[in-house]
Amino acid sequence: MDPATQLPTVGMIGAGQLARMTHQAAIALGQSLKVLAxxxxxxxxxxxxxVTLGDYRDAADLLAFARDCTVVTFDHEHVPQEALKALVADGVDVQPRPEALRFAQDKQAMRERMGSLGLTQPRxxxxxxxxxxxxxxxxxxxKAVSGGYDGKGVWMIDEPGQAQAVLASGIRLIxxxxxxxxxxxxxxxxxxxxxxxxxYPVVETVQTAGICTEVVAPAPHLDEAVAEAARGIALTVANDLDVCGMLAVELFQTSKGLFVNELAMRAHNSGHWSIEGARTSQFEQHLRAVLDYPLGSTETAAPYTVMANVLGGESGGPRLDERLQQLLAEDPGAHVHLYGKAVRPGRKIGHVTVCGDDVDNLRRRAARAAQWLTEGK
Amino acid sequence: MDPATQLPTVGMIGAGQLARMTHQAAIALGQSLKVLAxxxxxxxxxxxxxVTLGDYRDAADLLAFARDCTVVTFDHEHVPQEALKALVADGVDVQPRPEALRFAQDKQAMRERMGSLGLTQPRxxxxxxxxxxxxxxxxxxxKAVSGGYDGKGVWMIDEPGQAQAVLASGIRLIxxxxxxxxxxxxxxxxxxxxxxxxxYPVVETVQTAGICTEVVAPAPHLDEAVAEAARGIALTVANDLDVCGMLAVELFQTSKGLFVNELAMRAHNSGHWSIEGARTSQFEQHLRAVLDYPLGSTETAAPYTVMANVLGGESGGPRLDERLQQLLAEDPGAHVHLYGKAVRPGRKIGHVTVCGDDVDNLRRRAARAAQWLTEGK
Known part of the structure; x- marks a missing residue:
């Protein structure tokens, strides 16, 4: 608790774009996010x-970071369980708790738990x-049991030779x-x-080469029974696993119903639309949840919101600043979020959001805006 | 220009809540606002x-601050003209330019200029x-010719004795x-x-003891001819004075039409509603304008948006953190912005915004939300 402002101090382990956008939300709540980078x-x-510089795998670094935090939470799920437990043992309020976070860290544990909850999932x-x-x-x-993200740690296998190459790495697999x-x-x-x-409403996510490239909120033409099933899955997972903070459940929609794909216990790419598209963004909501504040309204602020991720383009061509100006000139209603990262081909360097009524038009606008920033044309 | 991100560096002289909210907008544009505090x-x-610590009245401090800024702009209008001109002489891109800013600094110069433009104003x-x-x-x-804000520098005079007390201070007056x-x-x-x-749309502002306490966007029941007159005044002032960045024109609505009250050439309390209520917030728009980026859409995101300022309450009673939690529980759709300031009675410490259809209900909700944070009940 900051004595001058009478407001809490939230510590976030990890300093990527999720922490960056959480800082924007923390400012509104009278705070300044503390990050371990x-x-x-x-x-x-x-x-x-x-900013505290340190290693998120090192219990001593984590303990020093956590000392003056009201609560400690996460920008990623890679902090080892032993380090998390050392924080808890030291009296730090860690949210989500290690016992819950484990199911976002270990895909085998997650699959076993989803099975025991009776939730439909891939064989x-x-x-x-x-x-x-x-x-x-x-x-x-x-799939790598732990450590994967953005398509890393996932391999499509058509023939034994491909599997052998993955198995040779020695990592745990399912x-x-x-x-x-x-x-x-x-x-x-x-x-x-x-x-x-x-x-939050069920959204449609579009992946390209394992990276989320587009999110449409709410998912268009979604049968209400399917939406209700999705809400039931989310509530079951959140309550049964005793999740605290934001939980994202990625789902496959198939002719046989919904299948649980992945879990994330933090702000998630599928929720970036909520900054402009919902009364309470996922970033503010995560802060409210881990602080045990009352939660905010998830009512949508527009009939449809579409988010497109911006990937770094090939080097050469106009500077990012010039690309940005072109985009702003083309679409004065687009909401741009850049992550302050050095541009590398294929790296997520930002996202663009548009809100309105006509979902097909919004999808074209969002894709076009992202293309301007990636390709400069 | 930051070599890693290929994006500009904006310097803001002053580090109050306007700079704080501008930083949130700068983050989205891939920047990190640099402030002189x-x-x-x-x-x-x-x-x-x-953060650079320095004196905004000192040309040497300003020059050192401005050195690596793509453009320098303002959180307040109190930088002396000589200091501004020293920056310009040194090649710094100062926006708005000193020649324009002068009319937000000097009420006598402003009154003379409004008169020469043929705009209606109080005698x-x-x-x-x-x-x-x-x-x-x-x-x-x-009124003090310079240096006033939030009711400071303004005196209601009913009898000569009151005027004498103000005159005794020796400051320039109109x-x-x-x-x-x-x-x-x-x-x-x-x-x-x-x-x-x-x-942006014409808004209604409500002042209490000289401090803006409520803004309703757009102004309810506004005759379209009056709105058109207000837009004409804003365009005349902006173009004729060669303003760059955000300009706020405060107006009196009377039975004889609109009268120009005050000008501000920066983000303004009357525009805080735009964070949630418009496609482009005044803070992002100011950044876009001073960088000569294409401007963003000012389309509203809801039929009505109401903002209420939060003033610091008397000491005693629940901590601000507890007051905040009470408010969040009472109104899950309220958008809270706290400024990270120590609480002092009557000091602006934040604002609350609500968006929706029913303006009377929104006004009640906003007032109630502000009351929770001020009075803790």
């Missing part, structure tokens, strides 16, 4: 004064040899069936320690 | 890493003695007639160096 040039570290099995993979059946997907999809959906829910929950 | 505890200084005269004031006629308003008002309005316009302009 590996490098002073990280996305959030360049916009907040309260899966742990694999550690080529004979395991062949017994599971090809084609399949191999195999999953490749589902015939209608589309991918996601649903976010906030939950606070007192057990209050707030559901 | 008098004290490290100032509202913007506690949320941005790029006024420079005064420097009690006989001047008596010749002008009582009751009247005395007298203005006290207008029989229907209500106060304000209009904001952004203008960029290339001459592009963007008008």
């Amino acid at each position: 590996a490098d002073p040039a990280e996305s959030a570290a360049v916009v907040t004064p309260a 899966w099995a742990p694999v550690d040899s080529i004979s395991d993979v062949e017994a599971f059946g090809l084609p399949c997907v191999l 195999a999953e069936e490749r589902m015939p999809l209608q589309r991918e959906l996601a649903i976010q829910i906030a939950r606070s320690p007192r057990g209050e929950t707030a559901l | 008098a004290d490290p505890a100032e509202s913007a200084a506690v949320v941005t890493p790029a 006024w005269a420079p005064v420097d003695s009690i006989s001047d004031v008596e010749a002008f006629g009582l009751p009247c308003v005395l 007298a203005e007639e006290r207008m029989p008002l229907q209500r106060e309005l304000a209009i904001q316009i952004a203008r960029s160096p290339r001459g592009e302009t963007a008008l």
Whole structure:
């Protein structure tokens, strides 16, 4: 608690774009987010004064960081369980709790738990040899049990040689069936320690090469029974796993219903639309949840909101500043969010959001805006 | 220009709440606002890493601050003309230019210029003695020619003794007639160096003891002819004075039409509603204008948006954190903005915004929300 402002201090482990956008939300709540960064040039570290440099895998670094924080939360799920437990043992208020976060860190534990909750999910099995993979059946997907993100740690396997290359890395793997999809959906829910929950609308997510490139909120033409099923899944996972903060459940929509794909217990790319598209953004909602504040309204602020991610383009061509000006001239109603990162091809360097009534037009506008920033034309 | 991000560096002289909210907007544009603060505890200084401590009246401090800025702009209008001109002489891109800013700094120069533009304004005269004031006629308003804000530098004069007390201070003064008002309005316009302009809707502003306490956007039940007149005034002032950045024109609505009250060439309390209520907030728009970026859409995001200022309450009672939680529980759709300032009675410490259809209900909600934070009940 800051004695001058009479307001809490939230510490976030990790200083990527999620922390950066959380800092914007923290400012509105009278705070200044404190971040643990590996490098002073990280996305959030360049916009907040309260930066601690340290290693998120090191319990001593975490303890020193956490000392004056009202609550500690996360920009990513990579903090080891032993380090988290050391924080809890030291009396730090860690949200979500390590026991919950584990299911966002370990895909095998998550699959086992989803199964025991009776939630529909792709057929899966742990694999550690080529004979395991062949017994599971090809084609399949191999996933690293931990550490993956943005398509990293996920391999599409059509033939044994591809599986062998992945198995050679020695990391823990599970195999999953490749589902015939209608589309991918996601649903976010906030939950606070007192057990209050707030559901956001089901959104459609579009992935390109494993990276989320477009989100449409709410998912167009969604059958109300499917939406209700998604809300039921989100509530079950949030309550049963005792989640605190934002939870994203990624779902496959198929002709046989919804299948649970992935979980994230933090702000998530599928919720960036909420900054302009909902009364309470996912970033403010996460802060409210981990502080056990009352949760905010998730009512939408427009009939449709579309978000497109901006990936870094090839080097050469106009500077990012010139690309930005072209985009602003082309679409005066586009909301631009740049992450302050050095531009590298394929790297997420920002996103663009548009709000309105005509979803097809919004999708074209968002894609065009992202293209301006990526390709400069 | 930051070499890593390929994006500009904006320097803001002053580190109050306007700079704080501008920093939030700068983050979205891929920047981190650089501020010149008098004290490290100032509202913007506690949320941005790029803080220079210095005196805004000192040309050497300003020059050192401005060195690596793409453009320098303002959180307040108190930088002396000589210091501004030293910056310009050194090649710094100062926006708005000193020649324009002068009319927001010097009420006598402003009144003379409004008169020469043929704009309707209260009858006024420079005064420097009690006989001047008596010749002008009582009751009247005395205003400090420079340095006033939030009701400071404005005195309601009913009898000569009150005028004498103000005259005794020795500051430059003008007298203005006290207008029989229907209500106060304000209009904001952004203008960029290339001459592009963007008008926001006319809003109603409510003042309490000289401090803006409520803004309703757009002004309810406003005759379209009056709105058109307000837009004409804003365009005339912005273009004729060669304003760059945000301009606010405060207006008296009377039975005889609109009268120009005050000008501000920066983000303004009458535009805080735009953070949630318009496609482009006044803070982002100011950045876009001073960078000569294309301006953003000023389309409203809701039929009505109401903002209420939060003033610091008497000491005692619940901590601000507890008051905030009470408010969040009472109104899950309220947007809260706290400025990170120590609480002192009557000091602006934040504002609350609500968006929706029913303006009377929104006004009640906003007033109630502000009351929770001020009085804790």
